[in-house]
Amino acid sequence: MNKTRESDKSRIRKYAVVVLVCVLIFIAALVILNLWEKRQGTFVGENTAGTTANITVDGEKYVLNKNIQTFLIMGLDKFESDIDDTSYDNDQQADMLLLLVLDDEQKTCNIIQINRDTMVKVGVLGVAGQRINTVTEQIALAHTYGNGREQSCLNTSEAVSGLLDGIKVDHYMSVTMDAVPVLNDLVGGIEVTVLDDFGDYDPTLIKGETVTLKGEQALHYVRGRIGVGDNSNLSRMARQREYMDAFFSKARQLLDGDDSFSADVMTSLAGYMISDCTVSKLQELSKKAGEYELGEIYAMEGEAVVGEEFMEFYPDEAALNSLIAKLFYVKEEE
Template sequence: MPQVHIKKRNTKKIFVLIIFLLVFVCVVLGVFFWESKQKQEAMLVQAEIDEPARKRREGWVERDGVWYAPKQDQETMLLIGMDKMDPLEASESYNNNAQSDFLLLAIFDNTKETTTLLHINRDTMAQIPVLGVTGQPAGSVTGQLALAHTYGSGLQDSCVNTVNAVSDFLYGIKIDHYVAMTMGAVPYINDLVGGVPVTVLDDFSGIDDSLVEGETITLKGEQALHYVRVRGGLEDSSNLNRMKRQQQYLESMAEQIGKLDEDFSVSPQQISTISKYIISDCSIDTLSRMAEQFVDYPLQEMQDIQGEAIVGEEYMEFYADEAALQEQILDLFYEVKE
């Protein structure tokens, strides 16, 4: 191997060159590692930003540092009772005079295989979506939830407007289906299950003398309608008091339905009569599927919403306890996930 001879006068130059190259390499490596560290730190910071953003996009909510994920295996249905006796018909206008006098959200939990009912006060003050003359959204107003149904023709559009109002009030929870009916259907449905036994909670003297406070009777026909609908003329005419009777009635009806024989059936004539009073976004197949799927789910204790009822300038107004409602929504529709 040939030998390389370096002249002494070049040794110093070579040494300086080597030192320069070493310094250059160190600087380059230093910059590289610094940039890598900065990128890693930036990625961590971005991850901290992106993770909450991702969760919020997926519907998670954060409360007191704890993240709650939406329960995935639930199905919900809003039951709407309209303060109207006649069969359903369109108003042929952008508004109608049928208020949603009764609001009940049914929550079917397929994981726990339970059914929970949330009774919502029709006097609840909330933001109500408004529909314009063309039926398109035209902002919102503050008013009773019952008024949401008055926007629209009184059919599907009014029901959807009510669903949207209730969903917004309940912090945007998803409502999958609705079934709405005029109060004229109550006597037919009541008698279809053989009547509904209750212990009368109020004095109906002068309104329906067959309803004697404290007596246990089986409601038939118009009795049932009076029991769940009337509030004017009673000693306590508030909707909160009426809601107690409605809850009592529904719980008793659920028990009656549970006692029906396996060969229980509804005639085509009965279906035809009742269908005139009922409207839904569900097909017959969907309703049949839900009935079959949820019929054996035990009914949990019915819930209502805490708050205060006051006399407003014109009508009763109910104001929900926001803190309590938030906790209730978290319990019903969300779960803690790590």
């Protein structure tokens, strides 16, 4: 069991590193292609959650750590061409959620992996992007409210903040699924041993066979859930870890040995990402994440159950409170 957990942590660490590499590449692409202005919307929002300055956990008193910055990374189950930024109701879900927790004093970067099925209070947005109601549903659905861009990212950030008892999400970045086949083919394809039976979803992917994924086939492998294996998000997450493990190794080889590879990636990825950060802020956060010691990868403890329509994940309240205290607070000095 311990070996399995350590293996999973290692894979998630590599996954996070690849995401951070993509952030750095995206920054350069923004500078080169001058796309930042095109990405900015007119909507201005703010995190409405309130962080408690002092808390008590297991009899111990804690005060808020003011040296913490948070950066939310969202992987969106949608394609850039399908996004209608004039609509305030979309079906673009955030299937991957990673919260980077940067401690500027300790020089550490911890990561919280959030299950997309986590049940939380989600804001319902009106036609002007303002919150008009809240509903309890999967956190992945928070991104379906708003225009699929800045408003939706902010709404997801607020849902994450609510999950973490008001801890503010300082900045965010989202990436659409279109980027998967682009990245996959840039490295010449990724070899995997197929973990699930894909059936009619993609007959070329046969469980147990070793294949080199190409183009849309790579997207099918990391995105497919309904009609694949046991239809669960946990199985999909296992495939994503396998894929990212192989991708990381291959991308690092190419980055080390081919100067033109970085330029190719820069040009190809620029159109798939959205962030609330200025270019200089992204540079600052990426530099910190790269230089700081990578700490733990935390997956929330809890229970996954079959709901009326979909899977529902309920975090263990005591374990979540302890995690919040550990990452965002420091013990009060007597």
